[in-house]
Amino acid sequence: MDLLNNASAAESGLGRVNAAVKIVLLFVLTIAFLASADWVTSSVGLIALVLVMAGCRINPWNILIRLWPVFTAALFSGWATALLSAKTGRTVLDFGPLLLTTDSVDAGIAIALRGGALAMVSVLLLLTTDAREIGDSLAQTFRLPARFVLSAVAAFRLVGIMITEWETLAAARRARGMGADRGVIGSITGFTAQAFALIVQALRRASRLAVTMEARGFGAGPRTWVHRPEYSWRDAVALVIGLGIPAAAIGLSLALGTYRFFY
Numbered sequence: 001m002d003l004l005n006n007a008s009a010a011e012s013g014l015g016r017v018n019a020a021v022k023i024v025l026l027f028v029l030t031i032a033f034l035a036s037a038d039w040v041t042s043s044v045g046l047i048a049l050v051l052v053m054a055g056c057r058i059n060p061w062n063i064l065i066r067l068w069p070v071f072t073a074a075l076f077s078g079w080a081t082a083l084l085s086a087k088t089g090r091t092v093l094d095f096g097p098l099l100l101t102t103d104s105v106d107a108g109i110a111i112a113l114r115g116g117a118l119a120m121v122s123v124l125l126l127l128t129t130d131a132r133e134i135g136d137s138l139a140q141t142f143r144l145p146a147r148f149v150l151s152a153v154a155a156f157r158l159v160g161i162m163i164t165e166w167e168t169l170a171a172a173r174r175a176r177g178m179g180a181d182r183g184v185i186g187s188i189t190g191f192t193a194q195a196f197a198l199i200v201q202a203l204r205r206a207s208r209l210a211v212t213m214e215a216r217g218f219g220a221g222p223r224t225w226v227h228r229p230e231y232s233w234r235d236a237v238a239l240v241i242g243l244g245i246p247a248a249a250i251g252l253s254l255a256l257g258t259y260r261f262f263y
Contacts, residue, residue, distance in 0.1 A: 032246035042113035078112025
């Protein structure tokens, strides 16, 4: 992904943290945000993640522009939650079948913010971690099977390729004059066609990759690993900060009396 070039990622503070630590933090933060259904926890966590991004020299605005479908989906999920959740509390809007209350709006805001926070957590891992580092950590730290590790590394590398191919498809459509001044319906139709083309390319690439890996003997037996994961003081700092984000977010929500478990 070219949101942050490899040199900048390697030089950033989070880029020098061991991949195993970042995987653990990804798991902890994801569970913490998924288990919380209030807007205070999600908003505090989202603000903290943005500050971490800024500290790692990653521009959150560039990420918002490049990954707008993810954050748009988070907004739509919040809107759907506000419409479909229980209508308790004071009425905010009552217009025919559209009924919004204070509790339903709070639930929608919480879901939208939680989706944004989860996206930020994943983006931080993607931007600051090399696929090889993830493979070394999965195989040597977590002792996972080689077949699973190699498949995960291949999938991780394909993420950036899929983003590049999406941009290539969009440029090709613009060069052919497709999608210009077609209105909302035309934009939706163009997006669907482009997504279908990307899916076809992804399936073809996955098939070729599977045949290539099988021909080269990947997963046929025990494997050795060239690089051994190393740990330093940066890992301890990252672990403290990463665990402190959900602890502070949930703690503040509990102190304000707004915390709600997802169930």
